[in-house]
Amino acid sequence: MLTSLLHTHVRRRLPSLALILAFQLIQTTAALSLPTLNADLLDRGVVPGDIGHVLRTGAWMAAATVLQLAASVGAAWLGARAALDIGRELRAAVFGRALAGAAHEVGRIGVSSLVMRTTSDVQQVQMFCLTMCTVMVTAPLMCLGGIVMALRQDVALSGVVAVVAPLLALAVGWAVRRTRPLFRDLQHRLDVTHRLLREQITGVRVIRAFVREDHERARFDRANTGLLDAALRTGRLMAVLLPVVLLVVNASTVVVVWAGGHRIADGTLRVGALTAFLTYLAQILASVMAAGSLFVLLPRAEVSAERIREVLDLTPGPSPTAAPGARLPRMAPRGPVPPAASDRIPPSGAGHRKAGDHPPTGRTTQALELSGVEFRYPGAEESVLRDVTLTVRPGELVAVTGSAGAGKSTLLNLMVRTFDPTSGAVRLGGTDIRALGRAELAGAIGYAPQQPHLFSGTVASNLRYAKPDAGDEELWRALRTACADTFVTGLQGGLDAPVLQGGNNFSGGQRQRLVVARALVHRPAVCLLDDPFSALDQATEARLRTALAGEAMTAVVVTQRVSALCAADRVAVLDEGRLIGVGPHADLLDSCPTYREIVLASTSGEAV
Incomplete structure (x- = not known):
């Protein structure tokens, strides 16, 4: 549902997306080069005391940092612009369909729900698009590139990555599967609370006139508590996910430092290589977490996309265009016009036109007719x-x-x-x-x-x-x-x-x-x-x-x-x-x- 909703909007922005991809590729390449340069600076510059090598390598690191910063800013700006434009177009589409949709179907969804779909649901899809534009290239490239560069530093320590990355992926997949129904329930309860609040504020005079404040407070409290419970269920799941991710990341860092320290003591690993490996490990895990944030947003965006699509799929109301050749007959000219025999209205007592009266100034020659009309x-x-x-x-x-x-x-x-x-x-x-x-x-x-x-x-x-x-x-x-x-x-x-x-x-x-x-x-x-x-x-x-x-x-x-x-x-x-x-x-x-x-x-x- 989310893919079909975004397909047209994404296709219109292919040039911008291509530029975002290029910026992210430059950003990722520069970020992956920094740990290797840092290792080289330590092992061939700092340890032997070669100041010239330190300065040359430091200059390359500074250039890579500036390049990474510039590409990151460009990708972020273009991504934000694309996501905000998609959000604007979705809001316009929902609003347009609400105006043009069949009245009974628009009424079935309700005003409050339409407002939530135009604002909150579109905001969820927009946030997903923004995150996707930020990590769609950076995360997979950073993860794969980090693995390759970590293997270049030390193959034995790379076994930690082979264990940790799947664990993080499993944790994120479990969270995504569990949160989808929770987010659907949360959006429904937001609708209910918004509808009740709108109803009570609109009818506040009636509530006061019948002294029903306590009753309405109780109704709102039930809806508000239901919304709180739904938010807490989702929040608890997210609260469990973050500590699990941090535990895995920190534990893997401890294992690498412990094993690397023994390798350095044995003389089989250099300090610079261990430092670079730790940085690559952090980049790999950060990319997995970034991809995880996208997948955590995915269930709520999918639910919102379903709700938006329900509005966009409403049966259109009466067509705004005329049938070919159809037009109203010309009206009679303004001014007193004697009535035709068929247009004279019979007298029927006080308040009616009298027989022989002229019709009002500017009467038209049009009639309004209903023929065998049935409506269901x-x-x-x-x-x-x-x-x-x-x-x-x-x-x-x-x-x-x-x-x-x-x-x-x-x-x-x-x-x-x-x-x-x-x-x-x-x-x-x-x-x-x-x-x-x-x-x-x-x-x-x-x-x-x-x-x-x-x-x-x-x-x-x-x-x-x-x-x-x-x-x-x-x-x-x-x-x-x-x-x-x-x-x-x-x-x-x-x-x-x-x-x-x-x-x-x-x-x-x-x-x-x-x-x-x-x-x-x-x-x-x-x-x-x-x-x-x-x-x-x-x-x-x-x-x-x-x-x-x-x-x-x-x-x-x-x-x-x-x-x-x-x-x-x-x-x-x-x-x-x-x-x-x-x-x-x-x-x-x-x-x-x-x-x-x-x-x-x-x-x-x-x-x-």
Whole structure:
């Protein structure tokens, strides 16, 4: 999994990796030459007292040291740059897939887990790449070169290397095999703790309101303790590995010094050769430990790579590109346009257009149609929507209502193409929206979701989300339509007033109106509003409905407010995913028992 994840990123950096290999080869060659030069300096310079030889050999050692330092710095810089670039690309890939993936699959992984995969998991893979760039050539070359050079100094003492190196390799292999499941459990517990912490911080007001601090502390303590236990299990294993490695290294050094001392006393080994052998032994063991550090990082990097790959393999959401030749029909020119006979909306009581009224200024010639639409979440046994057929005529305001879980928000999500229907089609202006590019669809549709979300920045930056080049006058026009201009004017800075993450420095009603204004900035042909009046008082709701009625657009509004249902041109009633009634408010009161129950429940049984 780790290899397949990194393959493309590594292939793009082959020139840089080749340069890293060259630097590491120079670094290793210089490092291996130093013990031999040192032995020569001792045996042929210091012992016989040849100062000239000492100076000449010392100069060569100084040159080798400078060369080793320069190559080491170059390899480290290039390796760090490559690893950091790979980390940046992986984060961008995970973020991009989270944005473009199918909504239900992104929701299955969860926000907290996505954050951890984008940060912590990518960091683990990046750290592995950095270590690999540092030791991928140095460790094996240093180990093999050290063995060869040690054999040149003394064959008999090299038997210690033949025993010690396999012992270290076995210790590291044992640790790697044991740590892989431990790291997988550790990453899972990090996810759980992060998700719980995010949930509790977000809901701190609810926790305080119900005096549930002790309960939530206990929940967090359980998750936190589980994370501690997982970290301790991994830490204990690492704590055992390091002393074992040090014991083997130190014991081998003692054995070499003891045996070498006897050889020097016998006159069969020179002091310089023993010194060089000890240095080569240290280099060999250091290279084995460096390779071991890479293999210790490997299990956690593999687990992280699996989690990253799970995000990258998410089913993509709706395609952002249009089908060849697919485009929306041209809109009617701005200005009063007499309605065609098929576009006239029948009178249905107070709050409706009267027969013969002209449509709002700038009405478009587009309609929004749903034909036999069914939607089922992948893996679900039941469909959320079943055989929904509805036509929203140009310039018409249709209210969608129904009990909780009836599929109202899902219906709007299909219209804005968050999801594609399992069967059937959604058409805008006679064109299946699946054939349209997302940019073209977004330009034709304004959408205000049920949860009014604002991004950190300013009021203006949030409003320009739908139209980045919108001028201030366009922003104020949208704010006036959404009845948000009054409170924005009162803010310090006006349009440049700061917005905190999620819009938490605004009330629920203010956030709702800003989200509606954002949906209207680019003057869409169709506006989809999901429960836009829920946080508004009746007076503000009435002003907002009046302002929306003056806009040149088709509108679909999900609402339970009876006043909004009465003011709609038609009402569509959903029940358990089926469209059971469509018509004016007054007609549905007589013909649709479910609708009458909804209205009576909302008005406490008063006459309507």
